Amino acid sequence: MFIWLASYPKSGNTLVRAMLSSYFFSKDGKFNFELIKNIKQFPHIEIFQKLGINIKDEKEILKNYIKAQESINQKNSIQFLKTHSYLFNINNNPFTDLNNTLGVIYIVRDPRNIVTSYAHHFNISFRGSAERMINTIEYGGNVDSNNISDRSKVYINSWSNNYNSWKSFDNIGRYLLIKYEDIVSNKEKTLLKILKFIHQLKGINFSVDKKKIENVISSTNFDKMKNLEKREGFVEAKVNPKTGKKIPFFNLGPKNIWKNNLDETIKNKIENSFEKEMLELGYL
Template identity: 60%
Template sequence: MFIWLASYPKSGNTLVRSMLASYFFSKDGVYDFSLTKNINQFPIIALFENLGIDIKNEKEVIANYIRVQQSINKKESTQFLKTHSYLFNIENNAFTDLNNSLGVIYIVRDPRNVVTSLANHNSSFIDQAAETLINDWRFIGNLNSFHQANRTTVYRGTWASNYKSWKSFKSQGKYLLIKYEDLINKKEEVLLKMLKFIYRLNKKFFGINKVKFKNVIDSTSFERMKMLENELGFDENVIDPTTGKKKTFFNLGKKNNWKKLIDPKIKEKIENAFKEEMKELGYL
């Protein structure tokens, strides 16, 4: 069964994935980039290709989301899957179902800070990134790309629809909301909360490995992750189209402060578009 690690892009999903991979898939809790390979991304077009699905036919791809999940689902053990998709239902084709999903950890971030990270990641201007947050609902994959993630079309929804869609797990008691800001400022508290949630979903007695817990906290600091990227590179880097070089993934960290980085008009545009959700989350 899958526990989804879901979020809009550039909202802290990589950090959550790194922390959980360190705790569950290492002996000592010390993070290195290879551990994240234990938590795959969904969708990835190769999974559909392997089942003989016509990947050039996007309607057929959408119709087979659950079939693909069934093919990789190990019901006797818990798997984590990262996704930036919203919890869609497109022409009666659902993104997932409760036969495959154990629950979701949803990571949300103030959209005024998402916009600057997204602009850097996409090599776009901040006003273009704001348009993406507000109006764009899918990333169209390029089947000729060498990077698996870039080959896959992802129906991420807008920032608001992505956030709201995954709340449907809440009524089942299978939903945990994590705010990026707490992930940064209350890291130990958030990790403990996630571990308790995971153990509860698995109906297992919760006991913490204190050594691993401390090592996870220490080894997934922004400074260490950035150091690892500089020394070893990072598989999820994207290429800057203007320079042809890989862009830094771990870019600003706490220095990403919308109050200093975005134009007041863009700030107002984002706040007007997402007023209801931002108030609900305490961002306004």
């Protein structure tokens, strides 16, 4: 069964995947970009292709989300799936079900800092980024794109709806909320919290491999990952349509401080739109 690593884009999902892939899929806990490939993205167009589904018919894809998950579900192994989708039910087509889902780790980040990170990643203005976060949108769905991550349509919804939708798993004790800011301020404590949650879901006793934990923390340092991207490239980086060059995936990270970047109008727009959730999360 799957443990979902769910988040709105640019909220720290890649950092969590880096830590977990290093811990579970390496012997020594040292991160490299090959390890992160063990945590697949969903939806992913290739899964539907293998099932013989017409990938140009989005209605057919939606009807087969559960079938696609069943096709890759290994019930007795620890499997993670990354998603930026909200937990939808579109025309009676659910995103997932309890036969496939063991639990959810939801990663959240101060939306004021997402504005700038999202703008950089998608090569749009801060104002355009804020508008996307506030309004219900989807992205991707270009099946002919050279960038494989752009081929699948993802229904992300607004920042607030994305966050609120996944909380339904909290009602059945299968939900862990992780704040990006807590990873930055205390990575070890947050990683241990995540690992304990995973082992509890699996009904397995958790014992700490201190050396492995140390290596995970060290090798997933933001500057190290940024330098690794410079040397090797990163498949999830977008391409600037004007220049044809890749936009660096790892940009500012912990140095992205909204107070230094956002003008008052955009800041107020975000805070007014997401006041309830930001108060709940301690961002206001």
